[in-house]
Amino acid sequence: MDGFSLGDGFEATGINKGHLRYNIRSGITYQYIGGPGVISSWRVVFGNEAYGQFVNVSTLIPVDTNPLLTTFQIEEIRGITLVENSDMTIQERGIYSIVSGGQCDKTGGAGGAHFVDMWIRKNGVDIPNTGVRNTVIQLAETKVLILNWVGELLIGDVIQNYVAVNNAGVGLGLRTLTNTVGAVVPAIIFTIMKVQ
Numbered sequence: 738m739d740g741f742s743l744g745d746g747f748e749a750t751g752i753n754k755g756h757l758r759y760n761i762r763s764g765i766t767y768q769y770i771g772g773p774g775v776i777s778s779w780r781v782v783f784g785n786e787a788y789g790q791f792v793n794v795s796t797l798i799p800v801d802t803n804p805l806l807t808t809f810q811i812e813e814i815r816g817i818t819l820v821e822n823s824d825m826t827i828q829e830r831g832i833y834s835i836v837s838g839g840q841c842d843k844t845g846g847a848g849g850a851h852f853v854d855m856w857i858r859k860n861g862v863d864i865p866n867t868g869v870r871n872t873v874i875q876l877a878e879t880k881v882l883i884l885n886w887v888g889e890l891l892i893g894d895v896i897q898n899y900v901a902v903n904n905a906g907v908g909l910g911l912r913t914l915t916n917t918v919g920a921v922v923p924a925i926i927f928t929i930m931k932v933q
Contacts, residue, residue, distance in 0.1 A: 787816025787829040787931035792923040797839075798910035799902050805910075807898040807925060817929065825896040825929060832933040833890045837898055839882040839925040844908030847876045851904045853911070855882045858897045859890070873909065882911075887932070898927055 791809035799805040808822040816829045827833075841853040856868040864886060871880040882900075890896070902909045914922035 787827070787831065787833075789814045789817040789819070789825060789927075789929045791819065791825075791927045793911070793925045794913045794921060794923045796910065796912045797900060797924050798908060798912070799900065799905055801905045802902060804899045804901045807900060807911075807927075809898075809925075809927060816931065820895075823897055827890045827892055827894045827896070829931060830891050831889070831931040832887065833929055834932050835884075835886045835896070835927075835929045837882075837884050837925065837927045839900065839911045840879055840914060840922050841871060841873060841882060841910060842879040842912050843873050843876065843910075845876075846904065846907030846909070848874065849904075849907070850874050851902065851907055851909050853880075853882060853909060854901045855884060856899055857884065857886060858899060860895055861897075864888075879912075879914070896929065898925070 790812040791814075792812055793807065793809055797805060797807060806823050809819065810822070811819055816827075818826045818828065820826055835857065837855065837857065839853070839855050843851055850872050851874075852870050852872045854868055854870045857864050867884050867886050869882050869884045871882050873880055900911060911924035913924045
């Protein structure tokens, strides 16, 4: 670990105040908590704290078959910024876990097999193997799209969520459900968390 000092704006607490070290790769600050003769007694005091939870509680119905950029409202956020309601910009380098879940249905085209795709992009490029698809046949059914991804993100990286449909004339897409017994079912829930 590389040396780290209180002069950089961090406050140490507990035993051996001021004895902090910062790992440049992980972005984690450690504090020494051991006494004499104790080897490698460190605890995490700062780091791994970037996260965001975003939802859309309206509808995301593409008007054509081109990819539609998903927009969100913020529920929880730290260490990430949401730009233009769609671009999640990373502020802390690390390994991140992403889970995105959409609720899809249609309002027309009964009996026809119509599908919705969903995937994520990093810095404007599709992230390989993140795509998911579900098919809606009947009007009374709803389907769930779930994708997950784990990988390294750097400061300034931008994550976006996209959806697309194979038929834009049947009201096909992601839709919020409000007539439920329990909580509202958002059109999409997107969670991103730094895990290392």
